[in-house]
Amino acid sequence: xPPRRTTVTEERPLRADAQRNRHxxxxxxxxxxxxxxxxxxxxxxxxxxxxxxxxVCRHFPTKQALLDEVLNESYRELLVALDAALxxxxxxxxxxxxxxxLAAQQAKRRALxxxxxxxxxxxxxxxxxxxxxxxxxxxxERAQAAGAIRDDISPADTSxxxxxxxxxxxxxxxxxxxxxxxxxxxxxxxxPAAATPLPGKPLRFGDLDRLKARQGRSx
Amino acid sequence: xPPRRTTVTEERPLRADAQRNRHxxxxxxxxxxxxxxxxxxxxxxxxxxxxxxxxVCRHFPTKQALLDEVLNESYRELLVALDAALxxxxxxxxxxxxxxxLAAQQAKRRALxxxxxxxxxxxxxxxxxxxxxxxxxxxxERAQAAGAIRDDISPADTSxxxxxxxxxxxxxxxxxxxxxxxxxxxxxxxxPAAATPLPGKPLRFGDLDRLKARQGRSx
DNA sequence: GGTAAAGTGGGAGCACCATTCCGCTTCGGT
DNA sequence: ACCGAAGCGGAATGGTGCTCCCACTTTACC
Numbered sequence: 202x203p204p205r206r207t208t209v210t211e212e213r214p215l216r217a218d219a220q221r222n223r224h225x226x227x228x229x230x231x232x233x234x235x236x237x238x239x240x241x242x243x244x245x246x247x248x249x250x251x252x253x254x255x256x257v258c259r260h261f262p263t264k265q266a267l268l269d270e271v272l273n274e275s276y277r278e279l280l281v282a283l284d285a286a287l288x289x290x291x292x293x294x295x296x297x298x299x300x301x302x303l304a305a306q307q308a309k310r311r312a313l314x315x316x317x318x319x320x321x322x323x324x325x326x327x328x329x330x331x332x333x334x335x336x337x338x339x340x341x342e343r344a345q346a347a348g349a350i351r352d353d354i355s356p357a358d359t360s361x362x363x364x365x366x367x368x369x370x371x372x373x374x375x376x377x378x379x380x381x382x383x384x385x386x387x388x389x390x391x392x393p394a395a396a397t398p399l400p401g402k403p404l405r406f407g408d409l410d411r412l413k414a415r416q417g418r419s420x
Numbered sequence: 421x422p423p424r425r426t427t428v429t430e431e432r433p434l435r436a437d438a439q440r441n442r443h444x445x446x447x448x449x450x451x452x453x454x455x456x457x458x459x460x461x462x463x464x465x466x467x468x469x470x471x472x473x474x475x476v477c478r479h480f481p482t483k484q485a486l487l488d489e490v491l492n493e494s495y496r497e498l499l500v501a502l503d504a505a506l507x508x509x510x511x512x513x514x515x516x517x518x519x520x521x522l523a524a525q526q527a528k529r530r531a532l533x534x535x536x537x538x539x540x541x542x543x544x545x546x547x548x549x550x551x552x553x554x555x556x557x558x559x560x561e562r563a564q565a566a567g568a569i570r571d572d573i574s575p576a577d578t579s580x581x582x583x584x585x586x587x588x589x590x591x592x593x594x595x596x597x598x599x600x601x602x603x604x605x606x607x608x609x610x611x612p613a614a615a616t617p618l619p620g621k622p623l624r625f626g627d628l629d630r631l632k633a634r635q636g637r638s639x
Numbered sequence: 640g641g642t643a644a645a646g647t648g649g650g651a652g653c654a655c656c657a658t659t660c661c662g663c664t665t666c667g668g669t
Numbered sequence: 670a671c672c673g674a675a676g677c678g679g680a681a682t683g684g685t686g687c688t689c690c691c692a693c694t695t696t697a698c699c
Contacts, residue, residue, distance in 0.1 A: 216645055216696060242686060253648035258688060361602060364591055365584030372583055372631055378620035383580060385618050390609025399604050401597035412591055435675060461656060472678035477658060
């Protein structure tokens with residue numbers, strides 16, 4: 202009966218060495234997924250962790266489950282950045298900072314970039330996702346209120362744009378100056394100064410989910 | 421000894437029915453790769469074409485070879501758009517038009533989008549690639565000369581940005597209004613009005629190639 | 640320290656796909 | 670109409686990678 206969550210307890214307490222191993226596996230997974238994206242194999246993870254594949258598979262019944270766990274972790278980190286942005290004094294600068302931060306995290310964790318670029322359909326924890334979305338919306342809205350970002354952009358629009366950033370990030374990799382360059386272009390496109398009204402209607406998150414779901418299915 | 425080019429002659433003339441089949445296979449490949457990206461299997465292609473897998477594999481010794489052929493075709497279509505843009509009266513509008521056009525083609529041919537998003541390393545015909553790059557540069561430079569696009573952007577920069585567009589396009593799919601929305605944001609980011617100087621240095625095509633190669637290898 | 644339960648390693652099984660092979664079919668020159 | 674070569678289909682092959690299984694080891698409780 203395989204245990205599930207990262208947290209220490211659930212079901213039956215989980216033996217000490219098992220806990221250690223589970224942790225190692227997660228770390229290894231993060232390492233190799235960051236390096237190779239979701240193309241990395243379970244064996245890669247096992248080798249990195251110094252355990253057998255069986256161990257990996259018992260802790261995480263499926264490669265997807267493992268990936269999900271790692272990605273949830275990434276989202277939790279994103280949340281930290283979002284909180285920082287919300288706590289900042291300057292809403293305008295905070296939004297820019299957050300976007301750069303996001304790109305940096307995508308660069309660090311290639312799997313995150315790929316997920317945001319939506320090559321794969323992950324099951325992220327619903328509450329977590331909602332929180333990320335809510336806070337993203339807040340950071341955006343504060344920047345808009347401050348006049349730093351054009352008004353005809355919705356939170357879901359930014360998510361879509363982040364997918365584009367993710368792709369560029371995946372190509373550019375760790376080269377920060379180059380990455381920042383394109384983030385800056387996108388941010389400039391979001392300034393109110395660029396007053397050409399945008400075509401179409403602001404996207405809602407519901408639309409976004411539908412689009413990504415469709416994309417996932419058609420593979 | 422499998423034949424190679426799309427053109428009618430080479431090596432030994434190729435029997436009439438074989439030629440017909442080759443053509444069907446190419447069309448089928450375009451259809452299924454457009455629908456499913458490069459995740460489509462050879463069997464999918466064969467079924468769509470109404471031939472056996474053996475036939476597909478004889479005409480194109482490798483799945484990659486088939487994909488390359490299809491993608492080269494896409495690039496040729498791109499060239500048509502580029503020529504149109506170069507022939508246009510209004511260099512400023514022409515650039516915008518071309519970028520929208522590019523996104524539309526990416527939407528039509530998912531495989532193209534994925535290639536530009538550089539998930540896969542294709543071997544595009546060198547001459548063709550050079551021509552696309554040269555003409556892209558010309559379209560860009562004319563728009564810059566007309567004051568429609570900021571000067572601190574290089575042709576390779578636009579290619580990189582196109583990769584981001586490709587990603588968004590892959591998610592959005594055929595929904596033109598939505599797609600255009602994000603293309604418009606990016607274009608606004610490229611206006612001179614947004615005069616915040618960009619960080620970093622303009623990318624050169626050499627850098628771009630290196631980055632993409634690195635990305636391909638690390639999978 | 641002894642023992643039952645929990646955990647482990649890594650090989651076997653399985654599914655999926657690109658590619659190859661070969662006996663049969665179709666073409667096209669005479 | 671004939672026949673040799675070219676082309677065809679699709680079963681067989683081989684490789685890759687996820688998942689399952691089970692004989693062996695480690696833990697933790699007495």
